[in-house]
Amino acid sequence: MKQYLSHPVFSIISDISNKMNTPSFVIGGFVRDILLKRPSKDIDIVVLGSGIELAEKTAAHLDRNIKVHVFRNFGTAMFSYNDIEFEFVGARKESYRNNSRKPIVEDGTIADDQNRRDFTINALAISLNKKDYGQLIDPFNGILDIENKIIRTPLEPENTFSDDPLRMLRAIRFATQLSFDIETNTFDAINKNTKRLSIISKERIVDELNKIILSQKPSIGFNLLDKSEILDMVFPQLNALKGIEVIGKNTHKDNFYHTLEVLDNIALKSDNLWLRWAALLHDIAKPATKKFEKDIGWTFHGHEFVGSKMIPAIFRQLSLPLNEKMKYVAKLVQLHLRPIALSEESVTDSAIRRLLFEAREDIDDLMLLCEADISSKNAKKVNRYINNFRIVRKKLVEIEEKDRLRNWQPPISGEDIMKTFNINPSHEVGLIKTAIREAILDGIINNNYSEAYEYMLEKGKKLGLIPK
Numbered sequence: 001m002k003q004y005l006s007h008p009v010f011s012i013i014s015d016i017s018n019k020m021n022t023p024s025f026v027i028g029g030f031v032r033d034i035l036l037k038r039p040s041k042d043i044d045i046v047v048l049g050s051g052i053e054l055a056e057k058t059a060a061h062l063d064r065n066i067k068v069h070v071f072r073n074f075g076t077a078m079f080s081y082n083d084i085e086f087e088f089v090g091a092r093k094e095s096y097r098n099n100s101r102k103p104i105v106e107d108g109t110i111a112d113d114q115n116r117r118d119f120t121i122n123a124l125a126i127s128l129n130k131k132d133y134g135q136l137i138d139p140f141n142g143i144l145d146i147e148n149k150i151i152r153t154p155l156e157p158e159n160t161f162s163d164d165p166l167r168m169l170r171a172i173r174f175a176t177q178l179s180f181d182i183e184t185n186t187f188d189a190i191n192k193n194t195k196r197l198s199i200i201s202k203e204r205i206v207d208e209l210n211k212i213i214l215s216q217k218p219s220i221g222f223n224l225l226d227k228s229e230i231l232d233m234v235f236p237q238l239n240a241l242k243g244i245e246v247i248g249k250n251t252h253k254d255n256f257y258h259t260l261e262v263l264d265n266i267a268l269k270s271d272n273l274w275l276r277w278a279a280l281l282h283d284i285a286k287p288a289t290k291k292f293e294k295d296i297g298w299t300f301h302g303h304e305f306v307g308s309k310m311i312p313a314i315f316r317q318l319s320l321p322l323n324e325k326m327k328y329v330a331k332l333v334q335l336h337l338r339p340i341a342l343s344e345e346s347v348t349d350s351a352i353r354r355l356l357f358e359a360r361e362d363i364d365d366l367m368l369l370c371e372a373d374i375s376s377k378n379a380k381k382v383n384r385y386i387n388n389f390r391i392v393r394k395k396l397v398e399i400e401e402k403d404r405l406r407n408w409q410p411p412i413s414g415e416d417i418m419k420t421f422n423i424n425p426s427h428e429v430g431l432i433k434t435a436i437r438e439a440i441l442d443g444i445i446n447n448n449y450s451e452a453y454e455y456m457l458e459k460g461k462k463l464g465l466i467p468k
């Protein structure tokens with residue numbers, strides 16, 4: 001494995017740990033990722049001795065200015081060098097007394113340290129010691145599991161998951177990122193222990209959800225979350241999308257699987273996490289708005305509005321940021337039907353202007369979402385939609401070039417109106433501002449100062465105002 005230790009820091013660590021007489025090893029994600037040929041920016045070093053001392057000595061040797069972050073409580077130290085994060089930790093062993101859940105943590109061997117890791121593929125280590133530099137230490141056949149694409153715990157899964165229940169979610173996340181299967185015994189243990197996730201912080205849970213969402217094919221993860229019943233626990237609103245109801249000959253699509261299709265579609269087009277969240281949440285209010293109407297069948301009227309109103313509570317519940325990102329997701333959910341509605345009628349300039357005005361700088365993302373929302377299996381229908389979206393996109397470009405509504409600022413401000421008519425802030429100011437905006441959107445006037453000024457005078461006159 002020497003070929004994988006080409007980074008010059010490895011031989012420096014090796015020299016220093018040799019002098020300190022504390023054997024050291026590269027371990028965990030870095031080893032897994034080099035074997036999988038995935039890029040990796042974190043290197044974990046485990047030391048049979050003081051990780052903190054080895055980190056400090058290594059950093060000092062590399063460059064006196066490197067800042068080493070020391071976490072004495074955990075016996076770890078880390079520093080960043082040439083964009084790579086190095087983390088050092090002393091090998092540990094945990095044992096449990098019968099009468100307490102709190103483990104006794106003591107110094108351990110490399111084998112002890114590997115035993116307490118989450119998965120066989122994450123327990124691989126490479127020696128940095130003089131006598132066997134570059135040798136792979138793989139007590140649980142992690143290499144074979146990498147070859148066979150298997151996620152499996154090194155010890156009895158119940159014990160591994162009991163040490164840190166988040167690992168159940170990590171198993172699903174790795175299975176999604178790597179397109180691996182979770183070994184049956186390991187998956188059974190996840191099934192049995194889902195309730196234990198309740199002791200894990202929302203922040204750690206949503207970190208894993210985000211990694212699933214950012215994977216190449218996120219549906220793998222959501223199907224596993226569903227199968228293990230974790231979905232209902234951490235994200236009941238998504239779980240509620242499942243199922244099909246039939247009355248007479250009237251049926252509707254399963255909105256859970258439709259949503260996953262849309263999420264996979266968008267993942268092919270964009271790495272924007274929040275656009276992917278918008279895809280996941282675009283139909284979230286379908287269960288809440290579902291109705292059976294005698295002459296029409298199943299309807300979900302207003303699900304885009306109700307859905308966008310549900311976003312803040314969902315973001316709070318999952319501990320997602322309550323900021324611009326949340327507003328962006330709510331906006332896309334609210335607007336997600338508009339381009340489809342447009343493409344089905346003859347597309348008027350005014351309708352395009354209104355869409356541009358509301359979507360603003362997110363119009364391109366909205367179009368991507370709408371195109372991803374096509375999940376029909378009817379090729380004719382799909383072609384019609386795609387073709388119509390092409391027309392909408394073309395029109396969007398034309399209108400935007402002409403009217404510049406994407407970053408629209410009113411050409412006449414409230415200040416201008418008050419000065420012109422010598423009035424104080426009042427209802428009339430708002431009425432005139434809205435009238436100007438509507439006139440621009442309806443194409444009655446062009447989006448420029450002089451036409452808006454004339455329109456303001458006209459409107460003011462109708463309201464009995466006289467310019468000073």
Ligand code: CTP
Nearest residue numbers: 028029030042116117118119122123164166167
């Ligand atoms: N680890 C563990 N149990 C956890 C988290 C981490 O056993 N709950 C171990 C694994 O050996 C893992 C290593 O710590 O490989 C580093 O953890 P981390 O940096 O969180 O994950 P990576 O495996 O490096 O993967 P990623 O960066 O994608 O999260």
